[in-house]
Amino acid sequence: MINNLSQSFGQLYGIGVGPGDPELITLKGYHLLQQVPIVAFPSGIGEKPGIAEQIITPWLKSDQLKLPLTFPYVQDEVILHQAWQQAAETVWLYLEQGQDVAFVCEGDVSFYSTFTYLAQTLKQFRPEVLVQTIPGICSPLAAVASLGIPLTIRDQKLAILPAIYAIADLETTLHQADVVVLMKVSSVYQQVWDVLQRFNLLEQTYIVERATLPNQVIYAGLSDRPHLRLSYFSILIIKTTLAHTGKQTC
Numbered sequence: 001m002i003n004n005l006s007q008s009f010g011q012l013y014g015i016g017v018g019p020g021d022p023e024l025i026t027l028k029g030y031h032l033l034q035q036v037p038i039v040a041f042p043s044g045i046g047e048k049p050g051i052a053e054q055i056i057t058p059w060l061k062s063d064q065l066k067l068p069l070t071f072p073y074v075q076d077e078v079i080l081h082q083a084w085q086q087a088a089e090t091v092w093l094y095l096e097q098g099q100d101v102a103f104v105c106e107g108d109v110s111f112y113s114t115f116t117y118l119a120q121t122l123k124q125f126r127p128e129v130l131v132q133t134i135p136g137i138c139s140p141l142a143a144v145a146s147l148g149i150p151l152t153i154r155d156q157k158l159a160i161l162p163a164i165y166a167i168a169d170l171e172t173t174l175h176q177a178d179v180v181v182l183m184k185v186s187s188v189y190q191q192v193w194d195v196l197q198r199f200n201l202l203e204q205t206y207i208v209e210r211a212t213l214p215n216q217v218i219y220a221g222l223s224d225r226p227h228l229r230l231s232y233f234s235i236l237i238i239k240t241t242l243a244h245t246g247k248q249t250c
Contacts, residue, residue: 009129010038010095013102014109014119016136017055020233021212024142025055029134033059036102038094042114043068051106051233067091067101071114073232075164080117088122095129106233108138112162112183140181143208143235146218152179156241163188163236170195180238186230193226196238204239211235 013032018024025033033039033056044050049057053068060066069087072079094101109115110133119131140160144151152158159177161169163185170192173180185192185207196202202223209217209231219225 008098009126010097010099010101011130011132012091012095012119012122013100014113014115014131014133015102015104016108016111016113016134016138017052017104017106018137019107019139019142019211019213020051020055020216021142022055022058024137024212025059026134026136029136030059032134033102033104034061036064036100038065038067038099038101040067040069040091040101040103042071042105045073052104055106056104067094069103069118071117081121084117084121087118088125091118091122092126092129095126106136106139108136109133110135111138139183139211139233139235140237142211143206143237146208146211146216147206147220147237149206151181151237163192167191171199174199174201174238174240178239178241180240182236182238184232184234185236186232186234189228189230189236190226192236193222196222197226199240201238201240206237206239207234208237209234 013036015029015033017029039056039060041052042050044053069090071083074080091101103115103118105113105115107113122129123131140151156178157176158179159173160181160183161173163182164187167188182192196205203221205222207219210233
């Protein structure tokens with residue numbers, strides 16, 4: 001019965017469109033993006049378009065409806081849940097009319113993605129809606145490609161932490177993993193730098209800002225950079241061992 005009902009509704013697609021370079025969208029994501037009538041994405045700040053909107057702009061058709069959705073950059077759970085609910089209700093207005101909606105986000109849709117909250121919230125009050133996800137290239141992979149180094153090799157253990165939530169766990173993680181990636185490190189950079197100094201890891205640490213975009217910035221070695229002012233989209237990669245071949249300099 002649910003499948004029959006779902007046929008009368010539109011389908012929600014989550015498309016990961018990559019880290020920034022529009023050409024890094026997958027072929028599947030590209031073809032699907034051009035087929036749907038409604039394309040949703042996180043709205044930018046102020047009058048500026050968000051990263052996901054910038055990535056897909058070259059691939060959109062003139063007759064497609066662009067649907068910006070507001071997701072505030074806060075940690076307040078009440079405010080976040082209200083935003084997810086509002087976004088889900090907005091998307092439902094189109095789905096219930098039988099129109100497919102693609103929600104695009106930078107990176108991959110299952111990797112610290114806003115799409116997860118949108119899809120989960122929508123399924124809570126409309127479980128009959130079909131949701132399909134299309135994977136994309138996530139930012140840590142784009143960052144190491146820009147650096148020209150492997151993310152991991154052989155038996156190396158990898159840990160990925162959302163920096164703003166996991167700063168208290170960093171020291172423990174540095175003891176456990178060979179490679180540590182910190183996502184969106186800008187707001188806690190000074191604290192991270194202090195930890196890395198104590199662990200003597202500053203020269204084995206890299207930062208990539210806005211990976212794959214024209215204004216990408218790379219830092220290799222942080223010993224003389226205790227007070228960097230980083231963009232929100234910054235990836236920090238720590239090689240706790242020097243097991244990788246050929247240390248890179250940038």
